[in-house]
Amino acid sequence: PPPPPPPPPIFFFKHNTQSPIRLSLVGSEMCIRDSIGTGSGGLPETDKQAAVKENRGVMRMSPFYIPSMLANMASANISRIYGATGYNSTCITACAASTQAIGEAAEIIKNNRADVVITGGSESGICEIGMGGFSTMHALTTWDGDPSKASRPFDANRDGFAPSEGAGILILESEEHALNRGANPIAEIAGFGVTSDAFHLVQPHKDGLGASNAMNLAIEDAGITINDIDYINAHGTSTPLGDEIEFGAVKRLFSDNRNPLACFSYYDFSNYQWFDYKYYFRNYNFVKTKT
Numbered sequence: 001p002p003p004p005p006p007p008p009p010i011f012f013f014k015h016n017t018q019s020p021i022r023l024s025l026v027g028s029e030m031c032i033r034d035s036i037g038t039g040s041g042g043l044p045e046t047d048k049q050a051a052v053k054e055n056r057g058v059m060r061m062s063p064f065y066i067p068s069m070l071a072n073m074a075s076a077n078i079s080r081i082y083g084a085t086g087y088n089s090t091c092i093t094a095c096a097a098s099t100q101a102i103g104e105a106a107e108i109i110k111n112n113r114a115d116v117v118i119t120g121g122s123e124s125g126i127c128e129i130g131m132g133g134f135s136t137m138h139a140l141t142t143w144d145g146d147p148s149k150a151s152r153p154f155d156a157n158r159d160g161f162a163p164s165e166g167a168g169i170l171i172l173e174s175e176e177h178a179l180n181r182g183a184n185p186i187a188e189i190a191g192f193g194v195t196s197d198a199f200h201l202v203q204p205h206k207d208g209l210g211a212s213n214a215m216n217l218a219i220e221d222a223g224i225t226i227n228d229i230d231y232i233n234a235h236g237t238s239t240p241l242g243d244e245i246e247f248g249a250v251k252r253l254f255s256d257n258r259n260p261l262a263c264f265s266y267y268d269f270s271n272y273q274w275f276d277y278k279y280y281f282r283n284y285n286f287v288k289t290k291t
Contacts, residue, residue, distance in 0.1 A: 032157075046065075153236030215250075
């Protein structure tokens with residue numbers, strides 16, 4: 001018989017709302033043998049238990065509500081199930097969360113505080129409270145045509161993002177640890193940069209200072225120049241203001257780049273990952289890949 005199809009790479013999506021903790025566990029189990037993505041936050045459970053409180057009273061609420069909604073329970077359960085007794089942390093920085101978690105995981109290894117770190121993000125936020133909040137902000141797309149064209153980052157007719165749910169995990173390890181176990185490293189996290197716009201609750205700085213400063217920090221940390229970079233994985237949320245400002249920041253920073261530069265947003269084919277929505281923070285990792 002033909003071999004079974006390979007597991008889905010990079011992203012794992014669920015159409016039905018589930019606990020982000022469960023999504024994280026699915027991602028981490030798959031990442032032992034592949035590469036997945038993750039996020040955090042138990043918003044649907046809050047939505048559900050708020051309705052129980054209103055309709056049936058406080059004492060009819062689930063005793064598992066608190067551990068179901070705490071953002072750190074995804075990382076806590078991964079630690080418990082896989083016996084990861086070392087450093088444990090949860091980044092809760094909106095759409096920058098999973099990127100920042102990966103960067104901080106690399107820093108932990110770089111500082112010799114761990115040989116291996118399970119990292120990533122998960123989110124399961126599609127519920128009335130979540131969708132209602134974004135709707136009243138006018139952040140969601142109003143597109144009612146072909147769903148595959150709803151998310152249009154950097155498009156002239158973009159009008160907002162299309163939310164989705166997902167989870168994924170990466171296993172980071174030191175080069176020494178990887179080589180000692182006979183692994184073939186496929187990528188290296190070369191640099192990491194974090195900044196805050198310190199400007200507005202949900203709008204980026206009009207000059208894109210947070211984004212450009214974070215990219216500069218990552219470039220300096222990696223010990224490279226703009227001419228060493230040929231690809232940027234953009235935030236690109238399909239919002240009219242956000243995409244324009246991000247593109248401007250990239251254009252200014254790389255204006256003297258002598259090599260072709262590709263810029264792409266995954267939201268174009270995956271719709272919008274809530275766990276990666278940067279409201280206030282800007283985080284960038286530069287990754288060296290080996291082919």
